[in-house]
Each structure stands twice: as structure tokens, then as C-alpha cells.
Amino acid sequence: MNIGERQKRVLKIVGIVVISLLIISLGLVYWIISDHISEPKIYVNKEKRSLTKSTFFIRDIVRFPAKANVTPSNASDKILRVGIDSGTDILNFGRIYANMPVRKFVDIRNNEDRDVKICIKKYGSIAPYINSSADSFIMKSNEYRKIQISFTGKEIGYYEGEVDVIIKKPRYKIITPLLNWVGC
Numbered sequence: 001m002n003i004g005e006r007q008k009r010v011l012k013i014v015g016i017v018v019i020s021l022l023i024i025s026l027g028l029v030y031w032i033i034s035d036h037i038s039e040p041k042i043y044v045n046k047e048k049r050s051l052t053k054s055t056f057f058i059r060d061i062v063r064f065p066a067k068a069n070v071t072p073s074n075a076s077d078k079i080l081r082v083g084i085d086s087g088t089d090i091l092n093f094g095r096i097y098a099n100m101p102v103r104k105f106v107d108i109r110n111n112e113d114r115d116v117k118i119c120i121k122k123y124g125s126i127a128p129y130i131n132s133s134a135d136s137f138i139m140k141s142n143e144y145r146k147i148q149i150s151f152t153g154k155e156i157g158y159y160e161g162e163v164d165v166i167i168k169k170p171r172y173k174i175i176t177p178l179l180n181w182v183g184c
Helices: 003-033 173-180
Strands: 048-053 057-071 091-097 102-109 116-124 130-132 136-139 144-151 157-170
Touching: 091 102, 091 144, 102 157, 116 130, 116 144, 130 157, 144 157, 157 173
Parallel strands: 057 091
Antiparallel strands: 048 057, 057 157, 102 144, 116 136, 116 157, 130 144
């Protein structure tokens, strides 16, 4: 075997190694970034918390039931027949009139020693009528936020579903900068 053939063989091996490393790196980046949560098949009827762990992140999900009853307003009524629920265990917006906005608040505190990513996801027939003051954001360590969840029903009917607060925590401090690019 002469020197030219040996160089070609080394270049071929180096090329295969570089391409393999590139494919593995892209696969790893895709795996980290492409987290996806599917819509729950059954909505919770009381607040529920679940925890899942992956290689790089811990996902803590707090699931709140959400409901509202949009009723027709009757101009001849002398009494407003609405009832905004003041309970805090569920996002029950109560019995309200169409186009009447109602607000609730969810308090979030990051007690971790590192930043976390927070996402608010809405599901069910109530989802199109719910807005939150922030849907996805990074919280610094020891930061506190009060998130407004509002409901404005456009049409008469009973709406229900779920609002999930997803807290994504890096398992290792070194990967905290990835929070800006990962999903919840």
C-alpha cells in the first residue's frame, strides 16, 4: 500500500467519523428541543400535579380544571344573575354574560437554585376563550410572578377544559442556557 492510498483511506475514515458525529449532534439537539405535550384525554376535576424526568430536564405540570357558564342577559331582570366563583382551587369563572371578561390569577414562585421555563397551555372547549398574561417565559431563581388568566365567552354555552402550568427545570446547571430554545 503506497502513501496516496493510505491518505485516501484515512480521509475516508475521518469523513465517516465527522458525518457520524454531525448526525448524532443533530439528533441530540432535536431530542432536547422537540419536547411535546399532547392534549389530555380526560380533563382533571380538581388541581393535580405530575412530575416527569428525562435525561436533561424535569417537567412539573400543575393541572387546573377550568369552566365557565355563559348565559344570556335579560334586560328586563332587575337583578344581575351572574356568579363569579371566588374559589382558588380551580379556574371556575362562574356564570357570566357573553362578552363579560372575568379574571383569575395564578401565583408562581421559582424556588429552584436555577432558572426554569414556564409555559401555560389551555385545552378543551374553554381554550379559545382563555388568555393568559404570559404563555411562555423564563423565571429566574427566587423570582415571583402573578399570572392573569382571563376568560371572555363570546357565545352562550357551558365551557370546560383545563389550564396547565408547565415548569421545565434543567437537571444540570450547565444546560440552563438551553431553556431559551427548548419547548415545554
